Amino acid sequence: MKIPALLKFIVVVVVAFLIFSTPGYISGKPIPASLVSLYMFFVIVTLLLAMTATDEGAGKLFGPIKKILLAKRYRPLAFVLLLIAPCLFAYKTYSYITVGLRAPAEQRIIHPTPPRRLSAYGKKYNLSTLKNPYRKIEGSGKEFRGLVKEGGVIYYRNCLGCHGAQLSGRGHLAGGLNPAPLPFTGSDTIAQLNEAYLFWRIVKGGPGLPVSARPRMTAMPAWEGHLNEADIWKVILFLYDYTGNTPRSWKGKETRARISPTGRRSRKRDRALEGLTPIERGKGLYANYCWWCHGEDGYGDGPAATRPVTIRPAVLAGRQSSISSSEVSLMMPPPRDLTDGTYKFKTTPFDEFYPSDSDIVRAIKEGLSGTAMPAWEGVLTDGEIEDLAAYLKDLGAMEPPEKNSIDYGKAEASGKESVATGRELFKDRCTECHGDKGRGNPSKSLKDDWGFRTWPGNFTRLGGLKRSNSAKEVYARITTGIAGTQMPSFADPDNKKGLTTKERWDVASYVMSLKADYKRADGGNLIRAVRSEAPLSSDALPGSPEDSLWDKASFKTFLLSPAFRGEGSLKTPTLVSVSIKALYSDKGLALLVEWDDPTASIPGLNEARKIIGAEPLPDTLEVRLSSGLDESLDAEALAKAELRRHPDFEGAGLLGWKSSKKGSEAIYEDGTWRVVVRRSFDSEGANPEGLTLPVAFALRDGSNMEQGRKYSTTGWLWLAFEDDKGAGGYLWPVVVFLATFILELIWLKGAARSEDGH
Numbered sequence: 001m002k003i004p005a006l007l008k009f010i011v012v013v014v015v016a017f018l019i020f021s022t023p024g025y026i027s028g029k030p031i032p033a034s035l036v037s038l039y040m041f042f043v044i045v046t047l048l049l050a051m052t053a054t055d056e057g058a059g060k061l062f063g064p065i066k067k068i069l070l071a072k073r074y075r076p077l078a079f080v081l082l083l084i085a086p087c088l089f090a091y092k093t094y095s096y097i098t099v100g101l102r103a104p105a106e107q108r109i110i111h112p113t114p115p116r117r118l119s120a121y122g123k124k125y126n127l128s129t130l131k132n133p134y135r136k137i138e139g140s141g142k143e144f145r146g147l148v149k150e151g152g153v154i155y156y157r158n159c160l161g162c163h164g165a166q167l168s169g170r171g172h173l174a175g176g177l178n179p180a181p182l183p184f185t186g187s188d189t190i191a192q193l194n195e196a197y198l199f200w201r202i203v204k205g206g207p208g209l210p211v212s213a214r215p216r217m218t219a220m221p222a223w224e225g226h227l228n229e230a231d232i233w234k235v236i237l238f239l240y241d242y243t244g245n246t247p248r249s250w251k252g253k254e255t256r257a258r259i260s261p262t263g264r265r266s267r268k269r270d271r272a273l274e275g276l277t278p279i280e281r282g283k284g285l286y287a288n289y290c291w292w293c294h295g296e297d298g299y300g301d302g303p304a305a306t307r308p309v310t311i312r313p314a315v316l317a318g319r320q321s322s323i324s325s326s327e328v329s330l331m332m333p334p335p336r337d338l339t340d341g342t343y344k345f346k347t348t349p350f351d352e353f354y355p356s357d358s359d360i361v362r363a364i365k366e367g368l369s370g371t372a373m374p375a376w377e378g379v380l381t382d383g384e385i386e387d388l389a390a391y392l393k394d395l396g397a398m399e400p401p402e403k404n405s406i407d408y409g410k411a412e413a414s415g416k417e418s419v420a421t422g423r424e425l426f427k428d429r430c431t432e433c434h435g436d437k438g439r440g441n442p443s444k445s446l447k448d449d450w451g452f453r454t455w456p457g458n459f460t461r462l463g464g465l466k467r468s469n470s471a472k473e474v475y476a477r478i479t480t481g482i483a484g485t486q487m488p489s490f491a492d493p494d495n496k497k498g499l500t501t502k503e504r505w506d507v508a509s510y511v512m513s514l515k516a517d518y519k520r521a522d523g524g525n526l527i528r529a530v531r532s533e534a535p536l537s538s539d540a541l542p543g544s545p546e547d548s549l550w551d552k553a554s555f556k557t558f559l560l561s562p563a564f565r566g567e568g569s570l571k572t573p574t575l576v577s578v579s580i581k582a583l584y585s586d587k588g589l590a591l592l593v594e595w596d597d598p599t600a601s602i603p604g605l606n607e608a609r610k611i612i613g614a615e616p617l618p619d620t621l622e623v624r625l626s627s628g629l630d631e632s633l634d635a636e637a638l639a640k641a642e643l644r645r646h647p648d649f650e651g652a653g654l655l656g657w658k659s660s661k662k663g664s665e666a667i668y669e670d671g672t673w674r675v676v677v678r679r680s681f682d683s684e685g686a687n688p689e690g691l692t693l694p695v696a697f698a699l700r701d702g703s704n705m706e707q708g709r710k711y712s713t714t715g716w717l718w719l720a721f722e723d724d725k726g727a728g729g730y731l732w733p734v735v736v737f738l739a740t741f742i743l744e745l746i747w748l749k750g751a752a753r754s755e756d757g758h
Helices: 005-027 033-051 053-068 070-099 133-140 142-157 195-204 229-243 267-271 280-287 357-366 382-395 416-431 470-480 499-512 547-554 606-612 635-642 730-758
Strands: 117-120 122-128 306-310 328-330 526-531 554-557 579-583 588-596 620-625 668-669 673-680 691-702 712-721
Touching: 005 033, 005 053, 033 053, 033 142, 053 070, 053 579, 070 730, 117 195, 133 142, 133 229, 306 357, 357 382, 416 499, 416 691, 470 499, 526 554, 547 579, 554 712, 579 691, 579 712, 588 620, 620 673
Parallel strands: 526 579, 526 712
Antiparallel strands: 117 122, 306 328, 554 579, 579 588, 588 673, 620 691, 668 673, 691 712
């Protein structure tokens, strides 16, 4: 069958678009939209030139379109086709006019050219000849393996939060980092580098990048002041060993290839596993991947869980835990003790202690959201995960469960009636722990069976559940409870507030209805400041979080990450994200900053003291806003910048700021802080339209004993002042639409006459 020319054209264009777009999104490194548009332009032009080189080819390509446009029976379809081009050109015109509301392009060179010489630790190094001093004993066996293990301990105690347990660049504390941490796995990072290069990058971090290669927002610290030289070389040994990569040399030659016993799978290793039982194979996998967090014997005391501290134990004040006074927790919640067989998230009934095999497999495959436990699916094969599950069952001396998984009954549709019923049941059963609006703000102190303070899930935030955010998952938790915590089973007949199957589905429906879409952190680093509707009024900028003027602006949500400021930095944050609105007028700027906090930590407030068991430190918000686009804001300057406590913005330059005449207002309600921060411009009639300025937000949860260097931050974002284009912003797209449509009609009329002439 002969394929029509027009269909060929459409298929080639669609396939080309998929080729340019899809692989990038799968790999997490998409091609910029502007570049895809350019590629598609060349593809379309090339196709048109090739297919219309002759009159016959042009007739075959455009003949069907011409036939549809001229035939009376196809007029409705013809009208739709005629609208496509005008709408497209009008949209492009509007996009061009509003181009100012975009974050500036940020330069980022993945592997910048290193300096020839490096000064660190009171010495000077020649990077072209520098070698890892421990490579000379690589063939020594046990001694070398010990150094690799020491490097792993250092990595998991210092680098896990950003670069992750799998060295994939997706650490549990890295959500708010932009740019994201680099992965060490794969063939495009450390596999292309030598060890001297890594030594330079770790020692000097982002602040030590050459001026020509500085990504101004990098969060990579300079480790020179926190790790000694030997520690860094050991970490480098571990990175190559774990990933199975071989370091390069400056001369382009690789060092001797080897098979890493803790690295990726190999044929040699697969042969060694033949004849072993699933438990024996699982034990080997545990030793490779799991002990760093869960400990060599499974007690949850791996090097990633705690570390010795040289600071005073006062940092633990107000925190109830089983950690000794000479150690500080690096994770919250801490890694699970696998020896007692307790699994929080299972589908076996509340009166069945042991989980099912599928529960254990699922925990390994999917990980747990909001914790350091990553998803191992894709890293380990299904067979390896089953072997690991077999070993974990043996480690916990677990017996097969005597009862089958819970009965889900008939899943009820999430209609208005179900949600309304669930709301009343939730109010009666759940608010003491989860808060009136499900934001995880309890009215009492909660601790788990291991003595750690716990916080209930925040149902308004996407990802607020440790497992998948679905009504079925919520139903399962209500039915089975969460082992080791104060979350009971509402299917337990001894529970005076128990729920029937239908009631549990109603509560699940209500919980799912609590999700706030605006709290979804969908990427990007731009906050749009919208011009207030009354620019000449003294009340153009709202002073209260509840002012109706805020309705004009939209929230933009960003994830938070702990800031690294050396010893004593925050490792166990409780704050997850912050949502921001921005309004401006001719007189100044107003920001509405909203974030969920399980307690209102105000010194002297009895409620907070009762929940945390100690006098709380104050919750704080800090903001840094620079008004000077010509100000040096490279990585080194940003790393040294201290965020100022609200409402004192920092900065001077193009706009200039002065103290606000009206005080800012803060409201804490149902587990959420809402704070308005206002600043006035130095001069009357300032015109910030079209400006894009760097801004950062830092928050502290006083109930988590956060102060000084302990805080969570968005990192550096961009605040863009909406350029009010006036009527022209909408007039020009309309003009382009009408002009294109009229030209089409003129062409169509001429084509009809030509057709009649034949």
